[in-house]
Amino acid sequence: MRLTEIRIAGFGGQGVILAATIIGKAAAIFQGGYATMTQSFGPEARGGSSSAQVILSDEPILYPYVHRPDVLVVMSQEAFTRFAPELKPGGLLLVEQDLVRVTGLPTGLRVYGVPATRLAEELGRKMVLNVVLVGFFGAVTGLLDPDALRRAVADSVPAGFRELNLQAFEKGFAHGLSLLATMARNGETEVSPVALEEEG
Amino acid sequence: MHADPKGVLTGVHFLDGDHACCEGALAAGARFAAGYPITPSTEVVERFAARIPTVGGLFVQMEDELAASIAIQGAVWGGAKAFTVTSGPGFSLMMEHIGYAAMTETPCVFVDVQRGGPSTGLPTLPAQADMMQARWGSHGDYGMIALCPNSPQECFDLTIQAFNLSEQFRTPVMVMLDECVGHMTEKVVIPPAEQIEIYPRRHTAEPPDRYQPYAPAEDLVPAMAHAGEGYRFHVTGLTHDERGYPSMNVETQDRLVRRLQAKLRPLAEGLELFAASDLGDAEVAVVSYGITSRVAKRALQLARERGVRAGEFRIISAWPFPEDRLRALAGRVKALIVPELNLGQMVYEVERAAAGQARVRGVPHAGGGVHDPEQILAAILEAVR
Missing domain, CATH: 3.40.50.970 (Thiamin diphosphate (ThDP)-binding fold, Pyr/PP domains)
Structure with a gap:
């Protein structure tokens, strides 16, 4: 894989860091590549916001920080407002569609929405929304082997919650696959139904 | 062990x-x-x-x-x-x-x-x-x-x-x-x-009545006693003799303080830890350590892509300073570039070791982030111009 920069951002408590850890672990441990994860610490990380960055590559990663992400995953409006302008042209924006209203994006970005919190609530536990998003990320980006991601999920959560988290992953993954299929049928490549709703 | x-x-x-x-x-x-x-x-x-x-x-x-x-x-x-x-x-x-x-x-x-x-x-x-x-x-x-x-x-x-x-x-x-x-x-x-190799504690082989807590071995390092096994020893921050007792005179001070420095000499003369790459044909070397060495390596990749003969000397053991190696390196290159997340610390050590043989240029950064690789690249390009 060529060097890919990912940022995940949301509220504190949504599991931003764990989502980044799972993606990094899948790449570095279960897929034999390299991954470097850093977190935004500092005054700006307080007041409820949280952000993590992961760099994936086939080669050792030298520069550790993300400035222009290829993929941005946002779980809050604040995170969208703050980080969407950083996205690389042609980059992928993944949003928690019930929590983020996508507006004023430059053209050329691909936007994919998932009701991650609602899907997590269907499993009876809102807290697994981050793993729903990891599953969704796996399906729409195609960056990582889904099995590597599954193993990383299982390896990153307490044993008692393993089954629940794996279900959450599958739910997000299936949602991503079906979204891709719908978009392919409609001949859409650039803009997702979420963004269309916002504009229409 | x-x-x-x-x-x-x-x-x-x-x-x-x-x-x-x-x-x-x-x-x-x-x-x-x-x-x-x-x-x-x-x-x-x-x-x-x-x-x-x-x-x-x-x-x-x-x-x-x-x-x-x-x-x-x-x-x-x-x-x-x-x-x-x-x-x-x-x-x-x-x-x-x-x-x-x-x-x-x-x-x-x-x-x-x-x-x-x-x-x-x-x-x-x-x-x-x-x-x-x-x-x-x-x-x-x-x-x-x-x-x-x-x-x-x-x-x-x-x-x-x-x-x-x-x-x-x-x-x-x-x-x-x-x-x-x-x-x-x-x-x-x-x-x-x-x-995993572990260096065990250097316990004395002497019996308690012959043990001197600060009598150095051949490599200038004294052996420690087993606590609670009958050894008498005295630990003090005062200048002390081989018995561990305070001894306030020029001779004891000279012997002790010189030994505290001299015992580490092997780490500066052969056992120093460092990593070097692409130095064979280099006309400029980037000397760095810690996180900055990764950013420097990225800058070196960019320099090589431009055809600049630049190499890496990464300091791993900063102290004792790898003075001899850097002096030898300074004799082979035109310039040494020293990026660090401070306004100039190790760069002066590099300058001292280079002893005028090569130009030494710092790339200071006040901290709070890391360098942009382009900053280090600019210093490399300027050095070979």
């Missing part, structure tokens, strides 16, 4: 530098840690406190850094391997006791996860501005060992090495992380215990 398997978390992990440092300490045999919480170092002892009940040992959260830095020395004289962890403001408070460890030849490890300073500075952001403090922060003349990891894997590996060197040379050893390396998560491979 091999590591005690109880402390070794063999396997492939996804760990940040702070946690990897803790695992290195446990693998090296550390069974006592004392600390006072301070960002960005707290995760090291947080993990130690969680792990140590199952490994067997003790973590004590002390009232401050002065107490932490002397509690570990009590533990060492009681027979344990011990360390403490801090960041800039706490490191400043530990200085008196670092000198005490040097003077009493107490093998122990200090981890400093560097953040922006001076004073409270930037608690959550990186710097490399404690490098001279690590060398000279305590008063008086003494030798110092300081190691600079640039990844979580090296935080593990070099923490083990720090414990080994502290035992081999009976001296405090500094592990100089920075916030970026400490909070960066990457793959860390922890080998099986039988593949």
Whole structure:
């Protein structure tokens, strides 16, 4: 894989860091590549916001920080407002569609929405929304082997919650696959139904 | 001797530098840690406190850094391997006791996860501005060992090495992380215990009635006594003779203080830790350490893509300074570029070692982030113009 920069951002408590850890672990441990994860610490990380960055590559990663992400995953409006302008042209924006209203994006970005919190609530536990998003990320980006991601999920959560988290992953993954299929049928490549709703 | 398997978390992990440092300490045999919480170092002892009940040992959260830095020395004289962890403001408070460890030849490890300073500075952001403090922060003349990891894997590996060197040379050893390396998560491979070499404590073979606590062996390092086995010994920060008793005269002072420096000479003359690449044809070399060495390597890739013959000299053991190697390198290149997250510390050591043979140029950065590789590239390009 060529060097890919990912940022995940949301509220504190949504599991931003764990989502980044799972993606990094899948790449570095279960897929034999390299991954470097850093977190935004500092005054700006307080007041409820949280952000993590992961760099994936086939080669050792030298520069550790993300400035222009290829993929941005946002779980809050604040995170969208703050980080969407950083996205690389042609980059992928993944949003928690019930929590983020996508507006004023430059053209050329691909936007994919998932009701991650609602899907997590269907499993009876809102807290697994981050793993729903990891599953969704796996399906729409195609960056990582889904099995590597599954193993990383299982390896990153307490044993008692393993089954629940794996279900959450599958739910997000299936949602991503079906979204891709719908978009392919409609001949859409650039803009997702979420963004269309916002504009229409 | 091999590591005690109880402390070794063999396997492939996804760990940040702070946690990897803790695992290195446990693998090296550390069974006592004392600390006072301070960002960005707290995760090291947080993990130690969680792990140590199952490994067997003790973590004590002390009232401050002065107490932490002397509690570990009590533990060492009681027979344990011990360390403490801090960041800039706490490191400043530990200085008196670092000198005490040097003077009493107490093998122990200090981890400093560097953040922006001076004073409270930037608690959550990186710097490399404690490098001279690590060398000279305590008063008086003494030798110092300081190691600079640039990844979580090296935080593990070099923490083990720090414990080994502290035992081999009976001296405090500094592990100089920075916030970026400490909070960066990457793959860390922890080998099986039988593949981890441990330098055991140098216990005396002399019987109690013949033992002299500060009589140096051939390599200038004295052997320690087993606490509680009938050996008489005296530990003091006062200038002391071979018996360990205060001796206030020029001859004893000269003998002792010269030995504290001279015993570390092998680390500057053959055993120094460094990494070099692409120096064969280089007309310019970038000299760096810690997190900056990774950014420098990126800049070197960009330089090579432009056809510039540039190579890497990465300092891993910053103290003792690898003076001879840098002097030899300075004789072969036109310029040495020294990026660091401070406004000029190790660059003056490089300049001193180069002794006018090559141009030496710093690329200072006040901290709070890392260099943009382009900044280092610009310095490389200017040097070869």
